[in-house]
Amino acid sequence: DELLKLKPLYTQVSGQGEGDNTSLLGQYVFPATIIFTMVVFLFEFYLDLRQRRSYKVTKFPSELAKTVGSIDADTGKAGSSAAPSGDESKSKSKKKGGEIDTHKPLLPQLETKFTKAQGYGLDKVNFSLVSQIYGTFEAVAFLLLGFFPYCWDKSASWAESTFGWTETGDEIKVALVFLGLTTIIGTITGLPFEIYSTFQIERKHGFNKQTAGLFITDKVKSLVLTAVIGGPFIALL
Numbered sequence: 001d002e003l004l005k006l007k008p009l010y011t012q013v014s015g016q017g018e019g020d021n022t023s024l025l026g027q028y029v030f031p032a033t034i035i036f037t038m039v040v041f042l043f044e045f046y047l048d049l050r051q052r053r054s055y056k057v058t059k060f061p062s063e064l065a066k067t068v069g070s071i072d073a074d075t076g077k078a079g080s081s082a083a084p085s086g087d088e089s090k091s092k093s094k095k096k097g098g099e100i101d102t103h104k105p106l107l108p109q110l111e112t113k114f115t116k117a118q119g120y121g122l123d124k125v126n127f128s129l130v131s132q133i134y135g136t137f138e139a140v141a142f143l144l145l146g147f148f149p150y151c152w153d154k155s156a157s158w159a160e161s162t163f164g165w166t167e168t169g170d171e172i173k174v175a176l177v178f179l180g181l182t183t184i185i186g187t188i189t190g191l192p193f194e195i196y197s198t199f200q201i202e203r204k205h206g207f208n209k210q211t212a213g214l215f216i217t218d219k220v221k222s223l224v225l226t227a228v229i230g231g232p233f234i235a236l237l
């Protein structure tokens with residue numbers, strides 16, 4: 001019963017009324033949303049923990065090591081009599097093997113790549129665990145505080161005072177203001193995680209050469225494209 005009485009700290013001005021607290025929507029949907037959010041979080045968190053255990057394995061798989069070792073042995077025997085040489089051989093090696101040097105034993109190279117891949121995966125999954133905790137905390141906090149109803153009322157108030165738009169006559173325009181506001185806030189709250197992922201994890205493992213200026217430019221372009229493409233689409237709904 002106490003759980004069913006749970007309601008946000010802020011409720012929408014236009015949605016307040018005597019019947020709201022006893023309605024099915026008021027009694028069940030709000031606590032059910034919080035419970036569902038927590039269940040999804042726990043499930044995804046559990047999956048990441050399982051994945052984390054697999055990434056902590058640093059020993060190259062023994063069966064694969066035996067297979068690759070036998071390939072190295074066979075290649076070494078055959079390569080002594082028919083090994084290609086010269087620039088043509090090197091170019092073919094690069095095209096076929098990428099970063100793998102086919103003229104050297106494969107096993108040590110694969111072991112090195114395996115260790116690097118495990119390290120990268122472990123950093124990514126650790127980051128995912130932290131970001132999931134924060135994301136769930138933020139989502140539940142927004143629900144309990146009534147963040148979205150508050151943003152809607154503020155958007156409606158600002159739109160009416162600035163442009164003369166009303167909720168009843170210009171609902172689509174007010175909705176666009178609301179979406180713009182929540183998108184900007186969501187971008188700001190998620191920015192520290194994007195910065196850490198891009199400039200710490202990805203750069204640490206050699207996957208990112210992006211500069212701070214290019215990062216900011218991409219974020220601005222993303223927001224502009226969201227407004228240009230998403231705005232008209234929402235207006236058509």
